[in-house]
Amino acid sequence: MQIVQRRPLPLRRVRLRPGGVLPILAILAVLLVLVGIRQPSFLDPPSLMSFLGRSAPVILLAAGQYFVIVSGEFDLSVGSLVTAQVVVAARLIDSDPARTWPVVLLLLAFGALVGLVNGLITTRLRVPSFITTLGMFLILVGAVYLWSDGAPKGGLSEEFRRFGRRAIEDVPLLGRVPYALLVLVVVAVLAVALMRSDFGRTLVAVGDNPRTAQLSGVRVWRTRTVAFILSGLAAAVAAILLGGYSGVSFQAGAGLEFGAITAVVLGGVALGGGRGSVVGAMLGALTLELLFALMNFYGVSGALRSTVQGAIILLAVAVSATRSSSR
Amino acid sequence: MPDPPPASLLTLRGIRKSFLGVRVLDGVDLDVTPGEVHAVVGENGAGKSTLMKIVSGGYAPDGGTVEVDGAPQVFRGPRDAQRAGIGIIHQEFNLLSDRTVAENVHLGHEPVRRGLVDRRVMRERTGQLLASIGETTLAPDATVGGLGVAQQQVVEIAKALALDARVLIMDEPTAALADHEVELLYGLVRRLQQRGIGLLYVSHRLTEVFDLSGRITVLKDGRRVTTVNTADTNTDDLVRHMVGRELSSYYPDRATSDDLGPVRLAVRDAGNRKLHAVDLQLRAGEVLGVGGLQGSGRSALARALFGVTPFTTGEVTLDGRPVRLRSPRSAMRAGIAYVTEDRKGEGIVPRQSVLDNALLATRAVGAARSGRAARTRRVRELLATVEVRAAGDDQEIRFLSGGNQQKVVLARWLALDPQVLLFDEPTRGIDVGAKSAIHDLVRRLARDGAAVLMISSDLPELLGMSDRIVVMRDGRIAGELPADATEEDVMTLAVGHVTETDR
Numbered sequence: 001m002q003i004v005q006r007r008p009l010p011l012r013r014v015r016l017r018p019g020g021v022l023p024i025l026a027i028l029a030v031l032l033v034l035v036g037i038r039q040p041s042f043l044d045p046p047s048l049m050s051f052l053g054r055s056a057p058v059i060l061l062a063a064g065q066y067f068v069i070v071s072g073e074f075d076l077s078v079g080s081l082v083t084a085q086v087v088v089a090a091r092l093i094d095s096d097p098a099r100t101w102p103v104v105l106l107l108l109a110f111g112a113l114v115g116l117v118n119g120l121i122t123t124r125l126r127v128p129s130f131i132t133t134l135g136m137f138l139i140l141v142g143a144v145y146l147w148s149d150g151a152p153k154g155g156l157s158e159e160f161r162r163f164g165r166r167a168i169e170d171v172p173l174l175g176r177v178p179y180a181l182l183v184l185v186v187v188a189v190l191a192v193a194l195m196r197s198d199f200g201r202t203l204v205a206v207g208d209n210p211r212t213a214q215l216s217g218v219r220v221w222r223t224r225t226v227a228f229i230l231s232g233l234a235a236a237v238a239a240i241l242l243g244g245y246s247g248v249s250f251q252a253g254a255g256l257e258f259g260a261i262t263a264v265v266l267g268g269v270a271l272g273g274g275r276g277s278v279v280g281a282m283l284g285a286l287t288l289e290l291l292f293a294l295m296n297f298y299g300v301s302g303a304l305r306s307t308v309q310g311a312i313i314l315l316a317v318a319v320s321a322t323r324s325s326s327r
Numbered sequence: 328m329p330d331p332p333p334a335s336l337l338t339l340r341g342i343r344k345s346f347l348g349v350r351v352l353d354g355v356d357l358d359v360t361p362g363e364v365h366a367v368v369g370e371n372g373a374g375k376s377t378l379m380k381i382v383s384g385g386y387a388p389d390g391g392t393v394e395v396d397g398a399p400q401v402f403r404g405p406r407d408a409q410r411a412g413i414g415i416i417h418q419e420f421n422l423l424s425d426r427t428v429a430e431n432v433h434l435g436h437e438p439v440r441r442g443l444v445d446r447r448v449m450r451e452r453t454g455q456l457l458a459s460i461g462e463t464t465l466a467p468d469a470t471v472g473g474l475g476v477a478q479q480q481v482v483e484i485a486k487a488l489a490l491d492a493r494v495l496i497m498d499e500p501t502a503a504l505a506d507h508e509v510e511l512l513y514g515l516v517r518r519l520q521q522r523g524i525g526l527l528y529v530s531h532r533l534t535e536v537f538d539l540s541g542r543i544t545v546l547k548d549g550r551r552v553t554t555v556n557t558a559d560t561n562t563d564d565l566v567r568h569m570v571g572r573e574l575s576s577y578y579p580d581r582a583t584s585d586d587l588g589p590v591r592l593a594v595r596d597a598g599n600r601k602l603h604a605v606d607l608q609l610r611a612g613e614v615l616g617v618g619g620l621q622g623s624g625r626s627a628l629a630r631a632l633f634g635v636t637p638f639t640t641g642e643v644t645l646d647g648r649p650v651r652l653r654s655p656r657s658a659m660r661a662g663i664a665y666v667t668e669d670r671k672g673e674g675i676v677p678r679q680s681v682l683d684n685a686l687l688a689t690r691a692v693g694a695a696r697s698g699r700a701a702r703t704r705r706v707r708e709l710l711a712t713v714e715v716r717a718a719g720d721d722q723e724i725r726f727l728s729g730g731n732q733q734k735v736v737l738a739r740w741l742a743l744d745p746q747v748l749l750f751d752e753p754t755r756g757i758d759v760g761a762k763s764a765i766h767d768l769v770r771r772l773a774r775d776g777a778a779v780l781m782i783s784s785d786l787p788e789l790l791g792m793s794d795r796i797v798v799m800r801d802g803r804i805a806g807e808l809p810a811d812a813t814e815e816d817v818m819t820l821a822v823g824h825v826t827e828t829d830r
Contacts, residue, residue, distance in 0.1 A: 198690040198699075201679075201686070201690060202687070202690050204679060204683075205676040205679055205687055208676045208677060208678050208679055209672075209673070209675065209676045209677060211672060211673035212673050212675060213676065213691075214655065215633075215635065215665065215673050215674075216739065217655050217656045217659045217688050217691035217692040218690075219656070219691075274676070274677075274678050274679070
């Protein structure tokens with residue numbers, strides 16, 4: 001290949017690579033400064049650590065949602081999947097510590113199964129994923145109500161709740177490190193490794209142009225189905241953390257799917273697929289959580305959360321759409 | 328022919344060079360005298376770049392001599408050429424953008440004092456050098472990345488002069504410049520002339536050539552057409568020298584009977600919704616052209632063979648063994664590759680990098696255990712072989728020209744070592760230069776033993792490239808024509824007004 005120097009126009013040096021993580025890092029930095037001005041103690045290691053631990057479920061869901069979105073689809077079912085997982089866990093564990101690990105494995109399998117069904121219906125039956133996962137969302141909500149006769153039963157074991165609410169204490173410099181944060185770090189490393197693998201590159205290619213991928217021998221349906229399974233697995237892990245942190249309720253996962261989608265879009269990932277990084281998606285989730293914390297510090301009503309999310313989605317998509325059409 | 332002025336600085340005699348059996352330069356003579364601007368013009372692919380690379384030590388010539396000041400030279404690399412006093416300013420600059428002007432100018436030969444780089448001396452020398460070519464606004468301490476293109480070009484020139492260059496090659500120096508910067512370059516060129524430096528000036532833009540040069544050499548298809556005094560010629564003459572090649576030289580040579588191997592792909596009485604009773608044989612080493620009108624089933628044939636819309640009846644054999652081509656994957660596994668006519672819609676993954684595009688098929692079906700590094704290296708080699716021009720293999724493919732995109736697509740398939748290649752309008756929407764590069768590649772693949780099927784609506788291309796032509800009509804094969812058929816023969820079969828004799 002002959003390397004031609006990119007024209008060293010000054011503009012080009014400033015212009016950001018679309019889909020890169022620089023914009024979201026910049027937004028994150030600005031928010032951190034604003035938070036630091038208003039509430040300097042928030043940036044102390046212990047409080048920062050617990051903030052990261054609290055944000056872990058949403059960041060995990062954003063990573064899961066990223067796989068689906070970058071492959072050109074949507075997963076609206078994750079919120080109700082989280083709820084279902086928490087309610088199921090409570091009833092099956094029924095406060096018996098011995099059942100903790102079997103149930104954790106079962107939840108992971110449940111998440112993967114929901115993802116598999118979402119994926120197969122979308123790819124094989126050619127139902128648009130928006131509809132597929134909306135249907136799955138409703139089915140899960142109804143099924144959980146039915147199964148638990150309208151009120152959550154049983155309870156989580158202390159061992160189960162450890163992941164969501166406990167931390168490693170007395171860590172030098174950092175103070176306490178929540179288990180949730182450790183889980184998040186492990187998942188993040190796996191996600192980044194996955195996106196660098198053949199599967200990851202192929203997944204993005206499928207989102208960018210499924211026809212080309214198909215004609216190059218990619219099994220597009222399989223690739224996308226795996227993305228849905230990954231999203232289901234991420235929801236299972238998020239449910240384990242959330243159940244531990246905030247306990248069992250029918251509201252456990254309410255609205256999380258939109259939070260995850262907002263985070264992914266904010267992180268520079270193109271709706272429709274083919275562009276953006278999983279790191280950007282996770283940073284987007286972190287930014288969103290930080291924004292909510294900031295709103296809290298400034299006394300903005302929590303009721304505005306969804307309004308803010310909606311505005312961010314519209315703004316982010318509009319910005320990326322006008323930018324990509326102007327080239 | 329004007330008399331070559333005496334005391335030639337650089338003399339080329341009978342320079343020859345071939346790549347992969349393709350003659351790129353064929354006995355080129357050229358000389359440059361001190362203080363002269365000698366322009367070299369010619370179409371894309373005329374051999375200008377190759378000639379310049381030979382003069383600057385990038386390539387070794389297959390034959391001929393290079394003399395500097397009358398002394399024959401053998402350049403084993405760019406360093407030898409530099410030492411002999413030849414500098415080259417590439418179209419693409421070769422600068423370290425995070426370093427200063429002075430550091431770039433002295434790169435690789437920094438003034439050293441007690442084992443350390445002497446920055447003060449380096450700055451002073453750079454300042455003197457810049458002043459000597461009339462450049463007073465450029466600070467030796469400035470970071471190169473912050474400079475405009477024109478100033479970066481000045482740095483490149485200073486870099487060459489720091490090595491005592493007496494012959495300077497400028498390859499399309501104005502390509503990257505804005506209009507007002509071109510004037511500055513003119514001034515610079517004239518000051519270099521006054522210093523007695525000989526300039527070889529390669530450009531497409533004839534205005535510049537007439538403004539600056541004393542003599543012009545025209546290259547065409549690797550040969551020197553003529554060398555004229557600029558004062559004695561005009562644009563029309565020059566253009567006439569540059570263009571007007573014969574049709575026969577446009578396309579690579581056809582297969583000889585030695586090139587043809589056994590029947591690789593055979594289709595017997597096959598059909599599907601769009602195709603009926605197709606019989607076809609494709610031999611190793613041949614290019615089989617497929618003609619016909621839009622919708623006659625040409626693309627449907629390729630797509631059936633590639634398993635996109637498979638045959639539902641009939642039989643396909645590969646090397647004598649029956650194969651079932653039910654999907655692109657199964658076709659790929661059988662050694663078949665398909666370059667689609669709809670490059671944008673289904674040939675590229677636009678927002679992914681050149682490398683990711685080239686690796687797509689290998690990642691999908693390649694042996695999973697073959698080392699990643701080895702695979703990537705091989706694909707990079709293929710990208711180099713097909714001569715993709717890009718800003719780097721991490722550049723998004725949508726920013727490449729159609730021809731370069733097509734080359735990347737080709738590299739993607741070559742990575743799988745296909746035995747049968749199906750090309751559907753391989754040169755549609757591609758500029759002339761890249762077109763003939765694709766033609767050469769297609770022919771080279773056939774010569775290396777692949778069986779090639781090429782669909783084309785471009786009749787001269789179809790007739791120029793094919794060893795044999797089948798023409799389709801209404802989903803059937805309407806007839807077969809030999810290589811020396813005419814456009815009328817193809818059209819007659821395609822529209823079917825005349826009763827065919829051969830079926």
